[in-house]
Amino acid sequence: MSSLASATTPSRGLMRRIDGVFLTLVLGAAILWFVPIGMGRYGTYVLSLWMVMSIAVMGLNLTLGYAGLKSLAQAAFMGIGAYTTALLTTKLGLNWYASFLLSGAGCFALGLVLGFPALRVKAHYLAFVTLAFSTLVWLVLRNEQWLTGGVFGLSNIPRPTFFGLKTDGALAFHRFTLVITLILALALWWMIRSPWGRAFLALRENPIRAASLGVNIRTYTLLAFAIGSAYAGFAGALYAPLVEFIDPSPFALSASFFLLLMVVAGGSGYQLGPFVGALLGVVLPEWLRFTGGIYLIVFASIVVMLLIACPQGVIGLVERGWLALRRPGKGGAA
Amino acid sequence: MVTRQPEPLRARLRLPFLVDQEKPMAEFLAYLIAGLATGAIYALAAIGFTLVWQTSQTINFAQGEFVMLPAILVLASAQFLGLPMAMAVLVGIVAFILLFGFGFKKVIVDPMIRHGVLPLAIATMALSIVMKEGAKDGFSAEAQRFPSFLPAETITFAGISISLQHVAIIVVACLAILGLQWFVTGTRLGRQMQATAQNPNVALILGIPVAQMVMLTFLINAGLAALASVLISPIYLAKFSNGEVIGLFAFIAAIVGGFNQVRGALAGGLIVGVIDSLAAAYISTSYRLAVPLVLLVVIILVKPEGLFGRPEERRV
Numbered sequence: 001m002s003s004l005a006s007a008t009t010p011s012r013g014l015m016r017r018i019d020g021v022f023l024t025l026v027l028g029a030a031i032l033w034f035v036p037i038g039m040g041r042y043g044t045y046v047l048s049l050w051m052v053m054s055i056a057v058m059g060l061n062l063t064l065g066y067a068g069l070k071s072l073a074q075a076a077f078m079g080i081g082a083y084t085t086a087l088l089t090t091k092l093g094l095n096w097y098a099s100f101l102l103s104g105a106g107c108f109a110l111g112l113v114l115g116f117p118a119l120r121v122k123a124h125y126l127a128f129v130t131l132a133f134s135t136l137v138w139l140v141l142r143n144e145q146w147l148t149g150g151v152f153g154l155s156n157i158p159r160p161t162f163f164g165l166k167t168d169g170a171l172a173f174h175r176f177t178l179v180i181t182l183i184l185a186l187a188l189w190w191m192i193r194s195p196w197g198r199a200f201l202a203l204r205e206n207p208i209r210a211a212s213l214g215v216n217i218r219t220y221t222l223l224a225f226a227i228g229s230a231y232a233g234f235a236g237a238l239y240a241p242l243v244e245f246i247d248p249s250p251f252a253l254s255a256s257f258f259l260l261l262m263v264v265a266g267g268s269g270y271q272l273g274p275f276v277g278a279l280l281g282v283v284l285p286e287w288l289r290f291t292g293g294i295y296l297i298v299f300a301s302i303v304v305m306l307l308i309a310c311p312q313g314v315i316g317l318v319e320r321g322w323l324a325l326r327r328p329g330k331g332g333a334a
Numbered sequence: 335m336v337t338r339q340p341e342p343l344r345a346r347l348r349l350p351f352l353v354d355q356e357k358p359m360a361e362f363l364a365y366l367i368a369g370l371a372t373g374a375i376y377a378l379a380a381i382g383f384t385l386v387w388q389t390s391q392t393i394n395f396a397q398g399e400f401v402m403l404p405a406i407l408v409l410a411s412a413q414f415l416g417l418p419m420a421m422a423v424l425v426g427i428v429a430f431i432l433l434f435g436f437g438f439k440k441v442i443v444d445p446m447i448r449h450g451v452l453p454l455a456i457a458t459m460a461l462s463i464v465m466k467e468g469a470k471d472g473f474s475a476e477a478q479r480f481p482s483f484l485p486a487e488t489i490t491f492a493g494i495s496i497s498l499q500h501v502a503i504i505v506v507a508c509l510a511i512l513g514l515q516w517f518v519t520g521t522r523l524g525r526q527m528q529a530t531a532q533n534p535n536v537a538l539i540l541g542i543p544v545a546q547m548v549m550l551t552f553l554i555n556a557g558l559a560a561l562a563s564v565l566i567s568p569i570y571l572a573k574f575s576n577g578e579v580i581g582l583f584a585f586i587a588a589i590v591g592g593f594n595q596v597r598g599a600l601a602g603g604l605i606v607g608v609i610d611s612l613a614a615a616y617i618s619t620s621y622r623l624a625v626p627l628v629l630l631v632v633i634i635l636v637k638p639e640g641l642f643g644r645p646e647e648r649r650v
Contacts, residue, residue, distance in 0.1 A: 026562055049444070056542050064452075068452060070452070070456075070485060081345075096352075115636050117631075117634065118634065124393065125589075125634055125638065127393070127455075128585055128586075128589055128630065128634070129630075129631060129634060131358075131582065131585065131625040132582075132586075132630050132631060134625055135582060135623055135627060136627055137625075139620070139621060139623060139624055142620075143620040143621065253578065253582075254463065254466075255464065257395070257459040257460075257463060260456055260459060260462070261456065261459065261460055261463075264453065287609050294467065294471050296463055296464075296467045297463070297464050297467045299463075300460040300461070300463040300464045300467075301464055303456075303460045304442065304460045304461065304464075307446060307449070307453045307456065307457050307460075308442075308445045308446055308457075309454040310335070311446075311449040311450075321411075
């Protein structure tokens with residue numbers, strides 16, 4: 001790591017930020033392990049939902065924030081993951097871990113199949129291909145009743161066991177979700193720090209220079225999209241046992257739009273951004289409950305204002321403020 | 335005939351009263367005309383979408399909501415201001431053009447375009463959510479009747495039942511598009527706009543007021559969307575969720591047609607409309623959406639510049 005880091009890292013500041021990310025992830029997980037005690041079933045459920053959405057947003061952050069691709073199918077991939085896990089565990093009696101891996105692998109493969117033709121042409125065509133895919137997935141989920149239960153959905157999705165320990169309770173499942181989220185977040189953290197990830201950062205900062213240095217843009221962006229989609233599959237695999245009942249509506253196109261908004265709200269291209277974005281997207285509705293149905297309008301308006309003021313999102317805003325405080329002369333290290 | 339599942343909203347477009355099961359040709363023609371009518375609506379939306387894309391690199395993911403909202407504004411001004419219908423149409427459309435032509439450009443596009451295309455595209459997604467939820471919470475979650483200003487009767491001509499409303503939609507939309515085409519190619523202002531669309535830098539050097547021209551495309555986009563809204567709402571009824579399908583078909587029409595031409599978007603819209611209508615009639619109602627989507631993927635794979643586009647004109 002050190003030789004590669006010194007060869008390609010522009011500054012020590014970046015390294016510090018990455019270590020900060022690692023520490024924040026581990027510390028945050030430790031805090032979240034104990035936070036739900038005394039919060040009741042519903043509060044714990046909201047926290048778990050935050051974790052699950054964070055995984056999906058993390059994946060989309062890789063696609064959007066690092067590769068600059070608009071995927072409008074993240075919720076559809078999440079749906080594929082959720083239905084795969086639900087069907088495998090309820091109908092075939094497969095254990096959750098195998099279903100989880102299959103959900104992710106399936107979404108990864110689908111991501112490759114979808115991304116390859118779209119990225120062959122122009123990056124923004126991926127937006128339209130994923131838009132079409134999203135609608136197709138929704139149609140299949142709704143219409144193929146024999147498999148997906150149609151609008152009635154699938155119910156009685158079992159929760160996994162952890163070395164013989166049941167995770168049926170809200171707190172136990174929350175901790176289980178937390179561990180999986182931490183593993184996936186650290187995997188992504190490691191990926192972005194690896195040589196592969198460094199090529200990726202180079203690609204984001206200056207694609208033409210990266211290409212001239214031998215980075216194969218198409219392969220890297222395609223892989224980013226596929227891995228991002230796999231994360232949505234993983235999120236879906238956790239979502240199904242969390243809610244224990246799934247129907248097509250949370251995986252519609254508007255949900256994919258919403259996930260993109262969470263990425264930019266948190267800060268696209270920042271590793272902690274997805275947690276902030278998902279917090280805004282999942283927990284904010286709870287706080288805005290008194291407003292009735294208009295929380296979506298409030299959230300979307302906040303995102304638009306944030307995008308106008310600071311396209312780097314909340315984390316970017318915090319970083320900007322931090323830099324201004326620490327070193328008044330130096331700005332824009334992101 | 336394939337078995338059909340009940341679909342309340344869609345069912346209205348399926349013209350059961352026109353279809354004579356014993357005359358397959360008459361049935362086909364009825365579906366063809368219905369498809370051309372909805373296709374003309376998609377074309378209006380697709381043309382506005384490509385104009386705005388060309389002059390300002392804005393991919394407007396709220397385009398479907400742009401077609402949904404004017405009808406809601408018309409009904410809202412009739413209901414809340416107590417205006418007679420003709421007046422309400424005028425007020426609603428003017429309010430829409432001000433808010434989502436002028437306002438959209440000034441408040442969202444101008445401050446954001448310097449951050450690049452990506453944040454702007456995402457801001458339009460946020461806008462689509464705001465418009466949709468706003469229409470739902472601010473006006474109604476139910477589908478509302480919308481008065482038709484076109485003849486609604488059905489005539490029988492040489493054994494074929496034709497809905498005059500569909501024919502009128504096709505005629506009005508085509509007149510609007512021809513008018514736009516004449517404006518773009520035949521007037522000085524229109525040619526300046528076209529120059530801006532093709533190359534803003536050169537247009538600026540030639541002394542064309544580029545900023546005003548870009549604004550003009552946003553106003554035209556809002557105007558076309560408002561026209562489409564008034565034409566389609568008597569059939570689809572005015573509902574907050576109408577934009578989803580219309581927007582999707584407008585994108586497909588724009589890409590199929592070639593993304594950079596008025597006539598491409600027109601042809602794309604008509605093709606998508608007809609395919610959608612025939613797919614619903616002869617393939618499957620529940621998968622009618624899937625057929626144009628497959629067309630989209632095939633076009634992207636085989637001829638990504640679109641049926642009528644020229645590859646060298648595609649800029650990103």
